[in-house]
Amino acid sequence: MLRQLAVRFVPLTAAIALAVCIVPGVVAADPETAHSYEHHGDAHGAGGAHAAGPPIEFTADLALWSAIVFVVFLLVLKKAAWGPLIEGLDKREAGIRSAIAQAEENQRKSQALLSEYEGKLRDAEKTVAEMVAEAKRDAERTSQDIVTKAQAEVEAMRNRAKDDIQQARDTALSEVFSSVNRQVAMATERVLGRAITDGDQERLIQEALSEI
Missing domain, CATH: 1.20.890 (cAMP-dependent Protein Kinase, Chain A)
Structure with a gap:
């Protein structure tokens, strides 16, 4: 993403630099014409009319030098700014990717720990439920044993009473x-x-x- 922005930014910078270099090549046609237009503008200005500027034309030698300066500027920009800029952007992007990967890894570990704790909680709940059920079964067995023992004792007492009555x-x-x-x-x-x-x-x- 940052690299793409840099790639888009450099052509824009080059275009601005080219425009700055070429603009000085656009100058007046010749001094005499410029001087004539100045006097003509002064005359019209005295009469209250708007003065017109001198015509402009493209100067070839200045444009050539401007192009040379532009190329040199691009080379210097590539060597001094473009490389470090791309390297810095790559490092920053790598850092961002590493941070994202670390965050994803931490999230994965957190999810794994959460799943582990949930599993332990389910096991603990199951163990508690089994212990409660076993305690209920023990209580029922104990109660049944007490009832059975009491019934046996009552039956034994009844039999002893019958025996005593029969004997008497x-x-x-x-x-x-x-x-x-x-x-x-x-x-x-x-x-x-x-x-x-x-x-x-x-x-x-x-x-x-x-x-x-």
Whole structure:
């Protein structure tokens, strides 16, 4: 961009320099004509009219020297100004390109870091979600274990109560039967007038139960 501007600027400078060199070549035609026109202009000026300037023409030798000076000027300009100017513009353009490339590289690195941090953030969120879910599952398992254990304890207590009731019932029945046996034996002995054996006692009990 800067180089293109410089390329456009140099022809414009050369054209201005050429015009400056050639303008002196445009002079009056000859002194006598110029002097005549001066007197003629003075006469008309006294009468209130506008004076006309002398005619101009191109002087060849002065134009030649002007062209030579212009060429020399271009050579000096190319050697003293054009080269350093282009070199400076190239360095400046290279610096700008380097700065742009560095900025793009920094942007790329920043984007990569941002992507990396976003990935780590997603992983952390996933890990936290998994930990929360695992904690919920542990709490549910613990709660279920507590409920199951409580139910087992209740069932065990119920079974023990049933066993205790059955045992108490059996004990009570055994005591009742023993008492009945003694009463029956005593009554039978009074009726029969003799002591009865265990066989007689068992037979009497069975007969009483069969009648019931």
